[in-house]
């Protein structure tokens with residue numbers, strides 16, 4: 116059965132074209148956007164032919180591939196088109212990548228962040244490329260009156276058995292009318308020419324020459340600028356304000372109250388920043404003014420409670436604890452954290468009677484379209500959203516409060532408006548990584564672990580734990596409880612939600628538990644996994660064989676068994692379908708301990724783009740170390756403790772260790788890399804710091820607990 | 826509003842701006858040179874780094890009234906055809922992740938190399954200390970600077 120091209124576009128969208136998710140996303144990279152400069156691409160065409168929502172082919176053979184998902188630095192704009200180009204069988208140098216706007220008719224789930232659909236997207240992107248290749252081959256077969264099976268394709272050139280050739284450019288016009296095949300054969304991975312090759316970021320030239328790629332760079336004639344003053348603590352509401360000083364600022368055009376917020380409109384960014392500072396506003400308490408200390412107390416209390424509905428309850432942990440020789444117990448706590456994308460929140464909105472046009476950096480355009488429709492009382496069909504390149508995401512741009520604000524301001528003043536959040540706004544208005552705490556208890560009897568109990572508590576965390584992860588499945592008696600603490604502080608996903616701290620706590624606990632049992636921490640993990648291999652208890656999300664292989668490779672690559680007096684710390688974790696082990700080395704210098712090196716072993720299935728993969732892996736490790744060491748943020752009376760980088764410490768170049776990456780070779784479907792190298796990093800460093808200093812670390816950031824060198 | 830004549834990337838440019846306007850916003854909003862980025866506004870992140878008479882400067886904390894006839898170079902003017910050794914090395918090493926900090930990184934590194942053509946690891950780490958990369962592209966930045974230094 117076949118369908119026509121229009122239906123194909125629809126179908127491929129339903130099949131999850133844009134379904135590859137953000138962070139998690141495919142390993143990626145791009146050899147040479149610069150290939151355009153190094154190797155001449157085909158000339159610009161006079162005419163383009165739309166073969167699907169993803170692919171346009173020009174009469175010269177140049178190919179445009181649309182990238183439907185938001186690019187936040189995770190390299191999807193390079194890696195997703197690579198997958199299509201592979202099956203389309205075109206030379207990467209002849210591919211131009213364009214960002215698609217929100218288009219729910221043709222793409223699904225244009226989201227950066229989250230995770231489940233990678234395998235699905237992996238298949239649908241390959242099929243999208245293969246189907247178009249098939250249509251081009253059908254067109255060639257028709258021209259030559261040949262059997263399609265007798266044709267060969269390479270780099271956008273089709274060759275028949277007589278040795279004659281036709282290029283995609285010559286066939287594009289005819290291919291448009293060919294039937295879209297229902298099913299297509301996909302390549303054998305051994306024939307891949309693009310996937311698995313390091314491809315350079317497609318936006319490289321723009322980035323290194325300062326072209327307007329980012330949301331903050333977008334401008335349009337007649338546009339005004341806006342800054343927003345919001346209540347300065349969560350729990351406060353606007354009482355009244357005096358804008359006379361603001362209106363006196365040169366370049367300020369207007370001041371508009373929108374609910375609890377006051378928008379300052381001006382001719383340029385500086386005018387609105389100054390105008391906002393000059394605003395005199397008074398606020399009144401309208402809800403509780405919370406502090407980190409109070410929330411911490413509530414979490415600590417919750418850690419001693421059994422929940423009515425445990426997340427997992429294998430065997431009888433309570434009985435095992437009662438009959439144990441010893442219950443080994445430790446708890447860990449983490450602060451709130453802002454995301455601190457380097458490009459602060461911003462958005463362009465142009466609201467008129469006919470339409471609502473939105474342009475800027477957002478990880479969830481579809482969600483924001485419905486938020487804006489609701490806020491403005493408009494139809495979704497009147498709203499368009501175009502995504503720019505985004506100066507970091509880390510989960511922050513999943514939440515579109517700034518998109519709605521921009522739309523509300525433009526709606527109020529009916530001018531094309533660019534809203535900018537200052538760094539101070541960005542660091543204080545959230546949402547934040549929720550503060551969380553964990554307690555681990557191990558029942559020990561006759562030198563063995565007979566029961567394991569994890570309790571988690573987090574500020575507005577639906578589930579602070581991961582019940583399908585190691586060591587679940589390895590122990591007959593294992594229980595996991597999770598508690599959510601209510602608050603009016605906005606919280607949300609932050610790179611590797613939940614596991615960004617849970618993994619640290621667990622890896623640190625394992626290290627200490629092994630020491631208590633007099634075992635090597637690597638052996639302890641392997642023993643538990645060996646018992647799971649013999650008989651898995653309940654259901655788990657990880658694969659025991661892969662887990663064991665990753666740990667063994669890490670043991671070998673880090674020379675763990677011959678570490679002598681080197682201070683190494685071991686950590687191994689599965690999350691986001693990816694297996695990552697990290698071994699950190701800390702050296703003692705005259706000025707104190709310093710993280711010198713990290714060996715990282717990754718099993719992420721097939722690596723789409725090794726260059727992009729390495730960037731994501733290094734970035735995740737550095738982010739994990741940086742926030743474990745320095746990331747600190749607290750609330751007092753509803754107000755955040757820091758508002759700029761003079762107070763908030765981010766990791767800098769001199770604090771970054773040498774990183775060695777080892778991929779486990781695999782032909783399994785690709786998994787995400789934007790998140791999974793972050794969670795194990797803190798534990799590896801904490802365990803190495805313990806080896807070097809004898810001090811165990813139970814709270815982040817480490818710098819508050821220990822004199823650590825950058 | 827006062828008027829200033831600025832020497833930017835080899836051209837003379839006239840702008841109207843309040844005296845206290847940071848050069849960053851004059852470049853971005855008035856001259857539409859948006860390669861220079863805003864990250865903190867208080868000289869802490871390096872995203873806004875430009876060259877003033879060849880020295881690296883945080884344009885977010887440099888008022889337009891103090892520029893005078895000093896020569897301003899931004900990322901757009903670093904080389905005529907993206908051929909600066911650092912731009913070449915950035916390409917070869919695929920340095921950027923989100924890319925937002927990279928113009929500032931390149932401008933700081935360019936000033937370092939102009940001053941110290943063969944920098945040691947410590948020279949690099951200390952020169953680059955003022956530039957944050959939230960994505961953690963630091964290892965690649967370091968490799969690219971070393972590669973450019975060899976050119």
Ligand code: FES
Nearest residue numbers: 864865866871885
């Ligand atoms: S914006 Fe100037 S240093 Fe951060």
Ligand code: FES
Nearest residue numbers: 923924926959960
């Ligand atoms: S590449 Fe994203 S901040 Fe440096």
